[in-house]
Amino acid sequence: MSTRKDASTTRAGTDGLLADTLVNLGRFLRPGAVSEDLRSVFLKGGREADSFYRDRWSHDKEVRSTHGVNCTGSCSWKVYVKDGIITWETQQTDYPLVGPDSPEYEPRGCPRGAAFSWYTYSPTRVRYPYVRGVLLEAFRAAKAKTGDPVLAWAEVTGNPETARAYKQARGKGGLVRASWEEASEIVAAAHVHTIKTYGPDRIAGFSPIPAMSIVSHGVGSRFVTMLGGTMLSFYDWYADLPVASPQVFGDQTDVPESADWWNSSYLMMWGSNVPVTRTPDAHFMVEARYKGQKVIVVSPDYADNTKFADEWLATHPGTDAALAIAMGHVILKEFLLERKTPMFIDYMKRFSDSAYLIELVKRGDAWVPGKFLMADALPGKDGKVANAAFKPVLLDQNAAPVVPNGSLGHRFSEADAGLWNLDLGDVDPLLSIADAADYDKKSVSIDLPRFDLEPQPGQEHAGGSGTIRRGVPVRQVAGRTVTTVFDLLLAQYGVGRDGLPGEWPTGYDDASSPGTPAWQEEITSVSAATAMRIGREFAQNAEDSDGRSMILMGAGTNHWFHSDLIYRSFLALTTMTGCQGKNGGGWAHYVGQEKVRPLTGWAQFAFGLDWVRPPRQMISTAYWYLATDQWRYDGLPADSLSTELGNGLFAGRTTADTLVESAKRGWMPSYPTFNRNPLDIVDQAEKAGVEPAKYVVDQLTSGDLRYACEDPDSPENFPRVLNVWRANIIGSSGKGNEYFLKHLLGTDAAIRGEESGPDRRPKTIDWVDEAPEGKLDLLVTSDFRNTSTTTFSDVLLPPATWYEKNDLSTTDMHPFIHTFNPAIAPPWEAKTDFDIFHLLAKKISEYAVEHLGVRKDLVASPLLHDTPDAMATPHGIVVDNPELVPGVTMPKLAVVERDYPAFAARMASLGPLSEKLGLITKGVKFNPDVEVADLARRNGVVRSGPTKGRPKLDTDKRAAEMILAFSGTTNGRLGTQGFRVLEKQTGQKLAQLASDNEGRRFTLKDVSDAPVPVLTSPEWSGSEHGGRRYSAFVVNVENLKPWHTLTGRQHFYLDHDWMAELGEQLPVYRPPLDMHRLFDGYSPVGSMEATGAPGSAGRAEVTVRYLTPHSKWSIHSEYQDNLMMLTLSRGGPTIWMSPQDANKIGVRDNEWIESYNRNGVVVARAIVSHRMPEGTVYMYHAKDRTINVPIAETSGQRGGTNNSLTRILLKPSHLIGGYAQLSFAFNYLGPTGNQRDEVTVIRRRSQEVEY
């Protein structure tokens, strides 16, 4: 007790002032000797009583790991273990240093990550395998009867009543524990039966974002792909893919690491709430302000990052492109026209398509922009060069036509080896026709599309589309009337010049003419003066800082239907000011942890490219659109998106029809591909004695064979088996959640809208009157916590958490690679994803001996980006009813062997194709001969069986070693080798970017000890060389390597027929979709008209915009169920709204409301805050229906997820393929699962809720 203490008093305390304080009292209450103190007690030494806290801060070990959650963080953590139990985690601080004059990456982490260990022992942890009770009983009975698991599965799913019984039970509880043996038996049997009966492409795998745990993703993907199943995309599906990136850059996404924000001196955060969504990186922005960086926030609400902004531009949601175009208007006028800022002019000429010639086409009494003028139009030998149709033309200062190096036409032809580069030599391109010394003032009027008008009565479907007539300078080249992209850009942006015909703004304050600051004010509500000033400042800063103006953009602007246009309007700003490819400048798009730095090794592993090529990879948005029958409710007329300047390409067709066209032309992948088992097709071809590809063409021509997407509701075309791991498709990313429940799963759903009437149905998709319910036979999910995906699953498997396994992690936000490591062994009956898939594979191989054997599989795959396929569509002209030529006018057709009995053995070893065919990434081929030999020594080789002598990949660690060895970012030899390959192609010196690291090769041990900075590699466009911060396209700008586009430069202009049809050849403002005009069952925003929905009688209702931004208290649905996060927030689903909207429906903060539209119903509590703008509500995603979700009055069912109110909408421009940068690559291009254009009705509900 206190006798143990050496207590002394402070002299200050004895001045008598405090004689009446209570310390005195302590003398009487405490036993033993007491201090003399009268104010404060000071104690020294002997404080055993506080050993409690010392004990609590003691642990047996700290283990490095991280979280795999698509948050972009990739933060390294210390996981503390005491007595074999994980206690908590704190951030690692041992990142490699950034440099003496920069803040560091330490500490990286956020509250979500810091709360992760809660899951380990939480009551939501999935501890054992579970099977839906109804199914398990039926399976057991069938197996008892048939004596064979595969036949048992056939019996269970083949009996309509049994099948309906377990499908209708999905999501309703009733899961029962099963043994691993039995659970894996069911899963394996389902796979084998499906392959045999329907075809391997009726099996799908969904697991997003490999970077967030590369091996765990890869092993399941390897499993699905090597079976012949379909891996579903995620980046486009999540609408995180900025389609503008492939359109403009020919690249998926490449962006600066967050430490490069520090190098920026003007930062606009546009639709990206950095403190919430990039929590560990936000400090670079905050700190850069102290270096004098100016910070602008563009956000419809007072978002968290607004606190840091020098200026807040509160745009109306979804109108951002108007603001960007007005800024561009100011910049073009002041910096590129009135004053020819040398830096900008030079950059535009060398690194953009702005000097290239566009042929104008006569239309009515004016002209419209047409195609890029290509070398094939030139007379003489210029027109006869290889790939002339893909070599665009510009003029030099003498107005002589020049075909510069570096175009798509130079990329793949032997004749042009060494010419695929951006070196213009002596050529100084003519940016504007009007700049020619001999310009004769010739100009023409052109009509340009606009979409900002109030629709005329009767034209509502056209959504405010119209035209504006302006003029461009022209000249005749090769007998054609041409102008430059730059001239067109000025016209599109409304920047007039003397002597040009057409309607031009009278000044910045002219609101009547599109493009001006005043025009945007009416659209966005940001004042014209502000738009003008910020645009000017952005450019001035770029000039002053050599391109260090940056736009940090995110979901707020990227999740819209017309996001590609919004982003193109942003990218126009960074390109015209010379900021792209500069440290501290350019675009910085962060949505999703998309960057798998060891890309090549991952791709080999994950797609089993070492054993079989090509893999089946599908665009998820289209897959779900058909599989969940959302197409039946959509009926969006494709021509409602067209410009009236179009050629009627979409007349009478729905967007669903454009999907079918895209699939049939081989533009986009389509799986299941045909209405027949692709294994049977090969057998039938062989039987008919016809080469399989020809057989398919013949059968398609005769109509005997059809594409599955033409008849998605016919049972032979259903997706049958879905493997989900590392994902929550049902409770999080599934746009149109209720359609998933009804049609894919066959259980109760709260869809409130009607299917399309006969006049709005797709013409090229068969319509069956009774839509199928429960298409899917098996949903099998591995997750360590419960979500809607687990509760709706048929089989639920318990995987290890992120603290219980080995894996690799990378992100675009930082340049490091580091590891997951097991702090404890997987508890209860959990297994790592790696072990789960290998367990399933063994079972499948076992059953395959009898049921499958070795089969041949006909794989149809789309025309691919970064290959000569990108030249399938000369001039982007879409020819009607072309002759069917696989790989040109239709998908490529390949026959591959599937050795199903050897499947498990192959999965667990490295196949021979890696060294035989090489590793190909973005058109660069790597030869891993040394690496394969080395891997054989490092991992050991298989002793016997079908893969005898091959290097082992039978553990997660060995798989990680392979991934590290096979990537240029982690193996300097391959990086250097790849650059040498590129040197031959480009004729430029590049190898020096990697060669000083040629001898470096990271093993798993190296990257486990601490995060390691990756090496510069041609897999990416930036450079870490010399310790610089990573910034995208630095190699293009500094080393003259072309972008992977038609011109090899950044594109303002896209000349594909469909782009012209949509009126989107150039960046243009399109408002958010007007749901009220496009679909039945919607009221305009602000309407308080009664809906008559159940429970609404006598209650005020209002229609509002419905946005689902990223949440502060969850990362998607992960952590939304975490007790710590729920405690720090409102403890359940919430919808944020303005006081004005709250008043309209008479709701107060924290009261229950219901929100409903044609897609479904949500029950949530209101959060009322004046930081929200009137007319817009936020339901931060992803609110799953698992936590504190009551029964809805509107549906009588449990309230939905945030995606219960959304639905898939396809944009045809995302479906273009086979043409230059508009060619498919997995997660590179495809229709996005956009969801921001939605509106909903909200009302206060009874405050008595039932669960």
Next chain:
Amino acid sequence: MRVMAQMSMVMNLDKCIGCHTCSVTCKQVWTNRDGMEYVWFNNVETRPGLGYPRQYEDQEKWNGGWVRNKNGRLKLKSGGRLKKLATIFSNNDLPTIDDYYEPWTYDYDMLTSAPQTKNGPVARPKSLLTGENMDIKWSGNWDDNLGGSQETAQDDPILAHMSDHVKMEFENTFMFYLPRICEHCLNPSCVSACPSGAMYKREEDGIVLVDQDDCRGWRMCVSACPYKKVYFNHKTNKAEKCTLCYPLIEQGKPTICSETCVGRLRYLGLMLYDADRVLEAAAIEDEHELLDAQRSVMLDPFDPAVISQAKKDGIADDWIEAAQNSPIYKLISEYKVALPLHPEYRTMPMVWYIPPLSPVVDVVSNSGNDGEDVRNLFAAIDKLRIPVEYLAGLFTAGDTVPIEYSLKKLAAMRAYMRDINLGNEANENIAQAVGMSGAEIEEMYRLLAIAKYEDRY
């Protein structure tokens, strides 16, 4: 002079992103256990807002801290010895659980174990106190990101004392975050209020602790602490509080909340102070002078007289060196950009804050001036989106002068550094306008912006 050492913290609110990582890591390590469910040694408040526990700053309600009586003597606001004795079994100034919040969990296991039902399983909230179903109506962070709502604005003690009426309107929205731990005061009212003598300040570093053996659970400390940073463990019936992570500090490591702060806004360090002058300073009459009075108690660790006396008072050489290298000393005493939280409570708190500088340029620009011009920036400080008066209500007993002084230094730093950033010549005039040299500004910039690990702790 009697030299003592105090472990102190400065938080740069200008850098705080309101992420609550500090709260979570602190809770995981220290209070994630029975009896402490509702306790957050470290919490983060969105301001405007009511804080945690609700309205803790309203000392008319809670009677925390000290008051100066007519003859210049300090007494506990909660009352003298007689009153304490009389009310020892019925302390009326104690917050109830509803002032904090009723902690809850969910019946998560239903998600796997529920039998088949019509609407499927859901995890409902259950009270952690009673085990019953509950309706969630308040939490330790209920105000999060509201920016002060119309629902609660009238209850924000700081707003209530402002002369300007703050409208809760979209265009005028402002908010910032206030992370709070125990202040480890030089004049801690909790220690003085403890009838058991169980609370004490560690002599070597001034950390305020509760002796878990001696605490008798009277909870007078809970009432007396004006920051409400002493909590009652309802399982052990003892008081517990932030320990400034002494088990880590003793190993030379930063506190959990500091090291895990991803905003990199927390600084830790030793301050030397004159223990003989604490009371005198705390009892100064004019509340606006409390800030300077407390600064005057801090000793210059480079002053030979201080060093010599420190050695006499048993402070080791390496501690003196630590005080000299302390970022806290620079921020509080040299640059004078950090300010104490509620000095008017007269406890001499030792966790100080750099006020947030947020958005300023738009105010100037909207008035038609060049928002980038440093002279306009200074003129605009009083037009900040965050009203200076609100900040003054937190940090300077309502005196706006020190707030403006601090914010002007931050603004000057940004303007000065911009020239360097763009490769222009540095403008010494900017530095001089805030009484600094360019070199000093650059030093301050390195500490605030580059802020390497070893410079923060």
